[in-house]
Amino acid sequence: MEVRLFKPCLGNEELENIKEVFKRAWLGLGPKVKEFENAWCDYIGCKESIGVNSGSAALHLALSAFKFPKGAKVLVPAITFVSTAHAVLLNNLIPVFVDVDESTGGISIQDLEKKYDRNCVAVIPVHFGGHPVPMDELVPWAKSRGLKVIEDCAHCAGGAYKGKKLGTWGDIGCFSFEEKKCMTTGDGGMICSNDTDLIAPLRHTRWVGINKDTWDRLQATQGSDIIDAYHWYYEVKELGYKYNMNDLAASIGLAQLNKLDQMRKRRAEIIRHYLDGIKNCQHVKPGLPYKLKDSSYWLFMVRVKERDRFILHMMKRGVSTGVHYMPLTMHPLYQKYDTEIPVAKRIWREFVTLPLFPELSDEQIEYVIECIKEFDNQIKV
Numbered sequence: 001m002e003v004r005l006f007k008p009c010l011g012n013e014e015l016e017n018i019k020e021v022f023k024r025a026w027l028g029l030g031p032k033v034k035e036f037e038n039a040w041c042d043y044i045g046c047k048e049s050i051g052v053n054s055g056s057a058a059l060h061l062a063l064s065a066f067k068f069p070k071g072a073k074v075l076v077p078a079i080t081f082v083s084t085a086h087a088v089l090l091n092n093l094i095p096v097f098v099d100v101d102e103s104t105g106g107i108s109i110q111d112l113e114k115k116y117d118r119n120c121v122a123v124i125p126v127h128f129g130g131h132p133v134p135m136d137e138l139v140p141w142a143k144s145r146g147l148k149v150i151e152d153c154a155h156c157a158g159g160a161y162k163g164k165k166l167g168t169w170g171d172i173g174c175f176s177f178e179e180k181k182c183m184t185t186g187d188g189g190m191i192c193s194n195d196t197d198l199i200a201p202l203r204h205t206r207w208v209g210i211n212k213d214t215w216d217r218l219q220a221t222q223g224s225d226i227i228d229a230y231h232w233y234y235e236v237k238e239l240g241y242k243y244n245m246n247d248l249a250a251s252i253g254l255a256q257l258n259k260l261d262q263m264r265k266r267r268a269e270i271i272r273h274y275l276d277g278i279k280n281c282q283h284v285k286p287g288l289p290y291k292l293k294d295s296s297y298w299l300f301m302v303r304v305k306e307r308d309r310f311i312l313h314m315m316k317r318g319v320s321t322g323v324h325y326m327p328l329t330m331h332p333l334y335q336k337y338d339t340e341i342p343v344a345k346r347i348w349r350e351f352v353t354l355p356l357f358p359e360l361s362d363e364q365i366e367y368v369i370e371c372i373k374e375f376d377n378q379i380k381v
């Protein structure tokens, strides 16, 4: 049997939506993006959402909204995807790497206090693997020091912590709809906030800095008897990026959002199945303290001391695995920002990601569990 690591859950709903966009023959930034943004606001429970073409773009723009002075410091967890820290460098700011919590792999509140100094302006917690950072502790801590909070929700679309959706706890929430993530638009991302004034200018920044998008201009000329000689007119006041989401992606996103709750439920069910299957293993332990209620976990991870042997064993059995992630200061680009992150440098070596996606069959899950148990028994002798 071959079991892949991730698989987007795509069907007729997405195809029908794409057909509609083809019929209208408007594939770029347009009404579908607006519709998806509105649907996202309703689902997450926030005032403003802005669709972009990746989670990386979302983080880059979100951080730019505050116009922090060049060289200010931003606190980021040591274990995350590179885009979290790239957003800091792309804004001419300095990343300060914070150690992670031993049990959750998320940013450590204790180490935040140690790494904080007066030059820090913001913190970007990442809900690692989909496991929520304790935002009821982090947000008051950050506010008391005047820090802005940007949530990196690339791993937890739709998840909630203490009854409140992730992405609505901080000043801005950023999501990724990359094809492997909890829901997808092929590539895509979303910036959301309850502070409309704060993020509204990003509508221009995501569209190369133009103050009126093409669709708005088209609307302005239609249904009007008065010939608007200025319909073509736009101004650029600020340097922007080509970061917009397009209607084709948004139409897929609308279908995905409709089934996000179903997909979250199925992922939780699979994790429960895995946890039950490996509960007697001596050497392969759950990677995170999975709390499945209201969850949206992107990763099912285990911790194995003999990691490389385990990966090889699973590969020989046809089961794909992954490693999320090597601490960022181990990358050449971030070496000069290296700091005390002992927990991150120890625990990342034990993390292995196993197959998790809604269409994983019970038979496949059983097979993966059998392969894990086989390895666990080999290690015993």
Ligand SMILES: *Cc1c(COP(=O)(O)O)cnc(C)c1O
Pocket: 053, 054, 055, 056, 057, 080, 081, 083, 084, 126, 152, 154, 155, 175, 176, 177, 178, 187, 188, 189
């Ligand atoms: C995937 C990911 C991103 C970037 O999202 P893209 O849509 O791939 O650009 C950012 N942060 C984290 C933690 C991620 O896993």
